Amino acid sequence: MSENPFISYLDNTSIFKKDRDILRASYIPDELPHRDSQISAIAQILYPSLKGQRASNLMIFGKTGTGKTAVAKYMKKEIEEAIEMAKLDIDLHYIYINCEISDTNYGVLQNIGNRFIKDFDSRIPHTGLSKERVYNMLFENLDDKKRVVIVVLDELDKLVYKSGDDVLYDLLKINDELKNSKVSLIGISNDLKFSELLDTRVKSRFGEEKMVFPPYNAGQLKDILKQRTEIAFAEDVIDDSVLGLCAALAAREHGDARRALDLLRVAAELAERGHEPRITEKHVKAAKNQIEMDCVSEAIRTLPQHSKLILMGIIMNEMRGRGSLTTGELYTIYVDLSRKSGNTPLTQRRITDLISELDMLGIIRASVVSFGRGGRTKKIESAVPPESTRALLLEDPQLEILKDYRIKVQRTLSI
DNA sequence: TGTCCACTGGAAGGGAGGGCTT
DNA sequence: AAGCCCTCCCTTCCAGTGGACA
Numbered sequence: 402m403s404e405n406p407f408i409s410y411l412d413n414t415s416i417f418k419k420d421r422d423i424l425r426a427s428y429i430p431d432e433l434p435h436r437d438s439q440i441s442a443i444a445q446i447l448y449p450s451l452k453g454q455r456a457s458n459l460m461i462f463g464k465t466g467t468g469k470t471a472v473a474k475y476m477k478k479e480i481e482e483a484i485e486m487a488k489l490d491i492d493l494h495y496i497y498i499n500c501e502i503s504d505t506n507y508g509v510l511q512n513i514g515n516r517f518i519k520d521f522d523s524r525i526p527h528t529g530l531s532k533e534r535v536y537n538m539l540f541e542n543l544d545d546k547k548r549v550v551i552v553v554l555d556e557l558d559k560l561v562y563k564s565g566d567d568v569l570y571d572l573l574k575i576n577d578e579l580k581n582s583k584v585s586l587i588g589i590s591n592d593l594k595f596s597e598l599l600d601t602r603v604k605s606r607f608g609e610e611k612m613v614f615p616p617y618n619a620g621q622l623k624d625i626l627k628q629r630t631e632i633a634f635a636e637d638v639i640d641d642s643v644l645g646l647c648a649a650l651a652a653r654e655h656g657d658a659r660r661a662l663d664l665l666r667v668a669a670e671l672a673e674r675g676h677e678p679r680i681t682e683k684h685v686k687a688a689k690n691q692i693e694m695d696c697v698s699e700a701i702r703t704l705p706q707h708s709k710l711i712l713m714g715i716i717m718n719e720m721r722g723r724g725s726l727t728t729g730e731l732y733t734i735y736v737d738l739s740r741k742s743g744n745t746p747l748t749q750r751r752i753t754d755l756i757s758e759l760d761m762l763g764i765i766r767a768s769v770v771s772f773g774r775g776g777r778t779k780k781i782e783s784a785v786p787p788e789s790t791r792a793l794l795l796e797d798p799q800l801e802i803l804k805d806y807r808i809k810v811q812r813t814l815s816i
Numbered sequence: 817t818g819t820c821c822a823c824t825g826g827a828a829g830g831g832a833g834g835g836c837t838t
Numbered sequence: 839a840a841g842c843c844c845t846c847c848c849t850t851c852c853a854g855t856g857g858a859c860a
Contacts, residue, residue, distance in 0.1 A: 507844065528844045529835030535844095705847095728823065748849060753824065769824070773858025776822025819860080830849075837842080 416638050416673045416680070423633040424666035426466070426659035429474050434628055435621045436468050439614060443476055446610050447585075450549045451483060453491055455576060455583035458607050462593050463614030466657030469589045472614075473497065473553045480551075492546065497553045500560035506568035507532055509560065513552060513572075514539035536571055540578065548582040557588040558595035566603045573606045616656030622648035625658050626665055634669070639680045643668075646685050664688050697785055700762050701793050707747055708755050709794055710738045715765060715783045716791050717808050725782040728753060734808055742802055756781060 422428055433440065443459065450456045463469045477495040484493060496516055503512045511525040514535060518524050525535055543550065552572065554560065560568070575584055588607060590596075596604060617625065626644045647668070651661030665680075667688035672680045704712065714734035718726055726734070732749050739746040747755075756779065760767040766784050771777045783790070794800055 505845070526835055526844095528833090529842090530837095531843050534836085747847095749823090750825085750850080751848060754848095757825090769856085771823090771856040771858085772821080773856075774819085774821055774860095775858075776820085777856055778821095778823050817860100820858095822855105824853105824855080826851105826853090828849100828851085831847095833846090834844080835842100836844100838840090 416635065416669050416678075417633060418635045421633065421666060421669070424629055424662050424669065426471070426662050428629075429471055429478065430628060430632070432628070433468060433471055433475055434624045435617060436472055436614075439468075439472055439612065440475065440479075442612060443472065443587075444479070447476065447480060447551065450493060450551060450583070450585060451480070451487075451489060451491065453547070453549055453583070455549075456551065456585040457609040458573070458586045459588070459610040459612065460596065460607055461587065461589045461612045461614060462591070464591050464616055464655050464657070466651075466655075466659035466661075467614040467616055468658060469591075469614050470555055471658075473555060473587065473589060477553075491549060493549045493551070495551045495553070497555065499555045500558075501556045504560055505564045506560075506571075507535060509554070509568045510535045510539050510571070513550075514542060517542035517545075517548075532567075540575065543575075543584075544579050544581050546581055550582060550584045551587065552584065553587045553589065555589045556591075558590040558592040561595055561599065566599050569603045569607065570600065573603060617652070617658055618656060619645070619648045619652035622651050622656065622658060622661045626661055629662065630665070638669075638672075638678065643680055643682055643685060646682055650685070650689060663692055667691055697764065698793060700764060701785070701790060702796070704759075704764075705755075706744060706797075706799065707735075707739070707752075708759060709797060709800060710742065710744065711735050711752065711755055712759060712764060712783070712790070713794050713800060713803060714738055714808075715781060716787045716794070717806070719783055720787050720791065721808060725780045727778040727780065728756065729778060731756070731781055737808075738803060738806070741806060742799055744799075753779075 423430075446459055447456045461469050461473070474497060477497065480493065480495055483489075484491060494516060496513055498509060498512050500509065503509050507528070507530075510532070511527065514525045517539070525538055530538075569586070569588075572584060572586055586607065593613075596608070599607065623644055626647055630639060630644065644665070647661050647664045650664060651657050654660055664685060665688075668680050668684040671684045671687055671691070672678075675684075677684075701709075701712070711731065714731055715726060718731075718734065728749070732752055735752060736746040756765070756767050759765045764783070764785055765781060767779045767781045769777065770780045795804055
């Protein structure tokens with residue numbers, strides 16, 4: 402009988418001392434290194450809510466992985482702790498909402514409203530009601546007793562870009578109508594420019610307080626990693642220089658702490674899988690490659706069917722040794738691929754949107770070019786390795802039929 | 817300088833699918 | 839059951855555009 406396949410992993414417990422989730426950005430440690438000044442500034446803004454008053458609204462800006470979300474979640478823990486310690490008689494609700502998930506005005510109101518509705522059957526459904534009705538349900542349940550509510554809207558730019566700022570307007574004016582409760586907003590965005598999209602009434606009310614989180618430098622990232630390492634790892638599994646490498650690689654990408662933590666976690670997992678007692682630079686470099694590959698593969702695998710067909714067209718064209726395509730050429734190929742795979746082709750207008758989405762995801766590169774009298778179009782090429790991408794796309798049962806497909810299309814323009 | 821090409825990308829609206837209200 | 843209202847995905851329509859060419 403062969404050996405149980407799990408045994409070798411059970412033996413090997415040397416790298417992680419505790420739950421490996423400690424090395425995820427979503428884990429909030431007891432202390433956040435290099436964010437003291439931001440934390441005390443926010444505390445200064447929020448402290449009126451401990452006296453039952455409305456705190457000023459706050460906008461937080463900063464790039465990915467600069468600790469905005471971590472600080473926002475950390476403040477929840479701290480403010481609740483403060484209430485408990487001082488034995489304050491106050492019904493404070495600190496509500497965190499990720500607007501990438503609740504990305505419609507309806508969704509945000511529903512999310513907030515349901516926090517105050519205890520009875521499961523009376524909860525606001527995810528669709529079906531008028532916005533006005535949802536607002537009223539939220540209002541009534543919120544104002545049925547004296548409450549202080551702080552709503553954190555993380556990734557607020559995503560919501561505003563997608564659905565406008567109606568919900569902000571509603572939430573800002575709600576204080577004028579509330580008799581018992583008070584609501585303050587904290588908006589978080591990694592896009593400094595997004596506030597230009599806001600209505601002036603919203604902008605002036607929301608912009609009572611503003612704060613920018615600077616990127617971490619390599620030294621600060623190293624401190625963050627060090628802190629997590631001490632909680633997560635057994636002793637002597639990692640050298641200072643290896644931590645430094647993780648920090649340096651992440652610092653190169655605008656000081657992204659999330660990236661640094663991912664690198665370290667994946668490197669640790671690789672070392673563990675290889676039954677090695679220590680994490681080395683080799684593991685960090687391998688982790689870097691793996692993270693990049695995983696991101697892209699996952700994005701491709703979860704693409705909608707028509708986006709996959711478009712990508713397939715681009716890849717097949719490149720594998721024939723051709724360079725980039727124009728929108729028109731790609732559309733012709735796409736229509737053919739759609740028919741061959743039993744899909745009804747979408748219109749060219751819709752395809753231009755899907756092309757832009759693929760470009761934003763970084764899977765392809767598309768730039769607008771003009772050929773004078775030849776017209777204005779997009780120059781489109783892939784940004785992923787053709788062979789492995791093709792294999793990934795062919796995993797889709799609906800696209801499998803395209804395995805032996807050959808492109809036959811005449812070039813209309815030469816790029 | 818004006819024309820013209822092959823689009824780009826905004827706006828409006830349709831309809832399917834989901835869910836509540838009367 | 840009919841009437842609303844929502845989101846999501848899509849189509850239709852069309853004004854606008856950069857730059858080669860006459």
